[in-house]
Structures are given as C-alpha cells and as structure tokens.
Amino acid sequence: MNSPRVDRIRVPNPFVEGRTCVYVIRTDPVTMIDTGIATEKASHDLGEGLREQGLTPADIKRVILTHKHIDHIGNAWKIQQDHGAEIFIHECETASINNVDPTGNRFADIARRRLDDWRAPEEVRPDTRDVAGPHWTIESAEVSPLFDGDRLAIADGEIEVIHTPGHTMGSVCFKFNNYLFSGDHVLPNISPNVGGGDLKNRGLLSHYLDSLAKVRDLTRDEKLIVMPGHGDPMESITERCNELIHHHEERLDQIVKILKRESGLTVYEIAQRLFGTMEGFHVVLGCAEAYSHLEMLMDQSRVVEQECMFSRP
Ligand SMILES: [Zn+2]
Ligand SMILES: [Zn+2]
Numbered sequence: 618m619n620s621p622r623v624d625r626i627r628v629p630n631p632f633v634e635g636r637t638c639v640y641v642i643r644t645d646p647v648t649m650i651d652t653g654i655a656t657e658k659a660s661h662d663l664g665e666g667l668r669e670q671g672l673t674p675a676d677i678k679r680v681i682l683t684h685k686h687i688d689h690i691g692n693a694w695k696i697q698q699d700h701g702a703e704i705f706i707h708e709c710e711t712a713s714i715n716n717v718d719p720t721g722n723r724f725a726d727i728a729r730r731r732l733d734d735w736r737a738p739e740e741v742r743p744d745t746r747d748v749a750g751p752h753w754t755i756e757s758a759e760v761s762p763l764f765d766g767d768r769l770a771i772a773d774g775e776i777e778v779i780h781t782p783g784h785t786m787g788s789v790c791f792k793f794n795n796y797l798f799s800g801d802h803v804l805p806n807i808s809p810n811v812g813g814g815d816l817k818n819r820g821l822l823s824h825y826l827d828s829l830a831k832v833r834d835l836t837r838d839e840k841l842i843v844m845p846g847h848g849d850p851m852e853s854i855t856e857r858c859n860e861l862i863h864h865h866e867e868r869l870d871q872i873v874k875i876l877k878r879e880s881g882l883t884v885y886e887i888a889q890r891l892f893g894t895m896e897g898f899h900v901v902l903g904c905a906e907a908y909s910h911l912e913m914l915m916d917q918s919r920v921v922e923q924e925c926m927f928s929r930p
Pocket of ligand 1: 684686784801814
C-alpha cells in the first residue's frame with residue numbers, strides 16, 4: 618500500500634519556538650494537523666502554503682489539533698467557517714475552540730492567581746492580557762472531542778490518537794502509517810516549557826515524564842518519521858525523549874541544591890535562582906516551570922511547602 622503524501626507548511630509565529638509546522642495528509646478526507654497562529658498574516662501564509670502544494674483551504678475537510686495553544690489552533694475556526702471543515706481536539710481542551718475568550722480576561726485572571734501564589738512582585742508582572750487576547754483573530758467554532766486510543770478512519774489507513782499530557786493536559790500525538798506527529802510534546806531543538814503552557818492544571822511535570830516514557834520506544838519498535846510542531850522531522854524519538862527526561866531530572870536536583878543553600882524561598886525566588894532576571898511573560902513561564910518541578914519534589918518528599926515558601930524537609 619502506498620502511503621499518501623504528507624505536506625509540511627511552516628507558518629510564521631512571533632513566539633520563541635519559531636515557525637509552527639502545519640501538516641496536510643493528502644487522502645480522503647484531506648486532513649490538516651494544526652493550523653498556525655491566529656493572525657491575519659499567518660492565515661494568509663497558510664493559504665499561500667496550501668496553494669504551493671496545489672491545494673486551497675476549501676480542500677481541507679478535517680482539522681485535527683495536537684493541543685490548545687494559539688500557534689496551533691489559530692486558523693482552525695476560519696477553515697471551518699469558510700469551508701465547513703470538521704475540527705477535533707482532545708476532550709479536555711474543547712473549550713479553547715468552542716468557547717474562545719476574545720478579551721483575554723479569563724487567561725489573565727488565572728495568571729494573576731498563580732502569580733499571587735508564586736509571590737511574584739507586582740512590579741515584574743506582565744500584562745497577561747497581551748499574551749492571550751485582543752490581537753488574535755479568532756472566533757469560536759464547533760469541535761469534536763478526541764480520546765486516547767481513538768482511531769480516525771481515513772482512506773489508506775487510520776489516524777491513532779495518543780494522549781500525551783504534560784505540555785498541556787490535552788496534548789496528543791497522532792500516529793498515521795509511518796508518521797508520528799508529535800506536536801509540542803517532543804521537539805527537536807527546544808525543551809518545551811512544562812507548567813506555563815497550561816496554568817489551569819497541576820501536576821504537569823509528572824504527566825509530562827510519563828508521556829515521554831509512553832512515546833519513547835515507538836520509533837524503536839517501528840520505523841517512523843517524527844513530525845514535530847516546530848522544527849524539522851526526526852528519524853528517532855528515543856534519544857530526544859531520553860534527553861528531555863534527563864534535563865528535568867537535573868532541574869529537580871538543581872532545585873534541591875538551591876534549597877539546601879537557602880531555606881524558605883518562594884516560587885518566584887527559586888525561578889530567579891534558576892533563570893536569572895525574568896522579564897515580561899517569562900516571569901509566568903519561569904515561575905510555572907519552577908513550580909511544576911516543586912510539585913514533583915513535594916510528591917517525592919524531597920521538598921515541603923509552608924504558606925507558599927519552600928524548604929527541604
Ligand atoms: Zn504548545
Ligand atoms: Zn507550539
């Protein structure tokens with residue numbers, strides 16, 4: 618059986634990860650994996666990228682999303698509104714499609730509560746509405762939920778849904794023939810922030826490490842090309858998963874060392890020790906990353922918390 622063609626379109630993205638990879642599986646129904654960020658430029662460039670492959674947005678019948686981040690879901694609503702495509706995302710992230718908040722206030726509220734818990738000083742806090750809100754061109758759309766183990770029927774095979782929570786709670790990878798679409802779960806050049814990508818949820822690091830273990834051996838058992846959400850395809854996922862696991866283990870140890878030297882630090886202070894001076898949204902990302910590690914250290918009884926101050930037991 619010949620595998621259908623898979624095209625990659627790299628859509629510009631103002632975030633540090635660089636361009637977002639959008640993939641199109643050329644079969645029936647023509648299926649798009651992720652859609653780029655919600656700006657008019659990205660939407661335009663996505664249309665241009667499709668045209669270069671001999672397609673138009675009207676050819677896309679199904680959109681499947683690896684996770685709820687704006688640089689992945691941004692143009693899904695438009696493809697549905699203009700051309701009626703079906704949209705799918707993991708069941709715990711459907712609200713990011715069918716109940717979008719164009720003001721960004723909902724996100725700003727959650728971020729404010731977390732920054733309070735982390736004891737981030739008022740003067741360093743970013744205006745979080747800048748991060749989620751007014752400047753995105755996005756509207757609510759209809760969406761269907763995905764669950765771990767789902768198999769979406771498609772000519773020439775099926776697309777298997779592998780739930781890989783961690784980067785966000787509803788992150789998924791998709792396996793189709795000899796392709797593994799890894800979203801932001803496993804990227805070739807970046808260690809995805811764990812904690813800052815899903816401020817509503819807790820325990821993300823332990824989910825993330827479990828999810829790395831879940832996909833680590835997939836390319837050892839079978840020859841798969843890994844297609845990430847940013848960056849170039851990889852021939853193996855095993856080594857990268859091991860590197861990421863090692864990176865987080867080192868960070869856990871680093872925090873323990875910090876708390877051996879200084880006792881009774883806030884999350885913000887620990888993030889400063891780890892990352893130095895943080896500015897803008899990096900305050901949220903740095904604190905969230907530190908906190909996700911602290912949660913795991915508390916589970917392991919290596920750290921204790923009292924009134925938002927952390928110490929060795
Ligand atoms: Zn992401
Ligand atoms: Zn991303």
